[in-house]
Amino acid sequence: MIHTITIVLNSVNLSTEVNSALHSHSDIIIGRMGIPLHNENTFILTIVVKTASEREINNLLSDLSRIEKVKIAHLTI
Amino acid sequence: MRKDRLSIIGIFVYNIEVAGKVNQLLNQYSSKIKGRLGIRLNSDKISVISVIFIGSTDEIGAFTGKLGQLKGVEVKSLLSKEAVIYD
Numbered sequence: 001m002i003h004t005i006t007i008v009l010n011s012v013n014l015s016t017e018v019n020s021a022l023h024s025h026s027d028i029i030i031g032r033m034g035i036p037l038h039n040e041n042t043f044i045l046t047i048v049v050k051t052a053s054e055r056e057i058n059n060l061l062s063d064l065s066r067i068e069k070v071k072i073a074h075l076t077i
Numbered sequence: 078m079r080k081d082r083l084s085i086i087g088i089f090v091y092n093i094e095v096a097g098k099v100n101q102l103l104n105q106y107s108s109k110i111k112g113r114l115g116i117r118l119n120s121d122k123i124s125v126i127s128v129i130f131i132g133s134t135d136e137i138g139a140f141t142g143k144l145g146q147l148k149g150v151e152v153k154s155l156l157s158k159e160a161v162i163y164d
Contacts, residue, residue, distance in 0.1 A: 015107065019100050026096065031116040036107055 001051050001076060007064060008071040009043040018045065018070065021063045025049075028056055080160035081131050086141060090124040092149025099150060103128065106140050130154075131163055 007018060022029060034045040051057045057076075064072055090096055103110060115126040130137060137154060144152045 016104060019104065023097055023100065026093070027121065029117070030121075031114070033112070033114045035112045036110065038108065 001054075001057065003049045003051065003057055003077065004075045005047050005049060005061070005064070006073040007045040007047070008073075009045075010041060010069055011043075014067060014069060015043055015045075017067050018064070021060075021067065022047065024063070025056075025060045028060065079133065079163060081133055081163045082137060083157035083161055084130045084132070084137050085155045086128040086130050086137075086144075087153045087155075088124075088126040088128065088144060089151040090126065090149065091122075091151075093122065093124075095147050095149050096124060098147055099124075099126070099144065102140070102143055106130070106132075106136075109136060109140070131161065 009015060009018060022032070028049050028051050030048045030050050032045060032047040034043065036043045049057065049060065057074075061072065061074060064070060088099065090099055103113065109130050109132045111129040111131060113126060113128045115124055117124050130140065132140070134156070137156065141152045141154050144150055
């Protein structure tokens with residue numbers, strides 16, 4: 001299963017937490033693109049994920065949604 | 078107002094263990110980074126990262142120097158000919 005997850009942060013300080021959450025699932029992440037918008041204090045990150053099971057994607061999504069003030073959009077292709 | 082250069086910095090990461098340190102460096106310089114794109118290849122053993130960085134030649138040099146010192150990382154940078162006045 002291939003997925004895209006877009007992560008929006010309203011504080012650049014949260015990016016370390018997001019990065020460590022992503023790093024613990026790095027084996028399923030194929031690619032990522034990040035654009036910081038400093039003037040709007042927003043950081044947008046889109047990742048492409050490939051999983052063999054629902055469990056893997058649910059684990060990643062729950063780790064990400066645990067981070068306060070993070071908005072997530074998930075699309076399964 | 079400062080005279081900065083545009084740069085595109087290309088990074089090859091051959092060693093997955095060092096990927097965390099690469100990300101830490103990118104975080105450290107995040108105010109200079111306008112965007113980044115990373116793709117994993119070869120059954121995820123190799124990462125290729127492209128970064129758009131705006132800074133002085135010293136800042137660009139410091140960033141690429143620190144990256145290049147990491148084991149299993151190759152870095153190359155492309156700098157704009159003209160200095161960009163960036164505020």
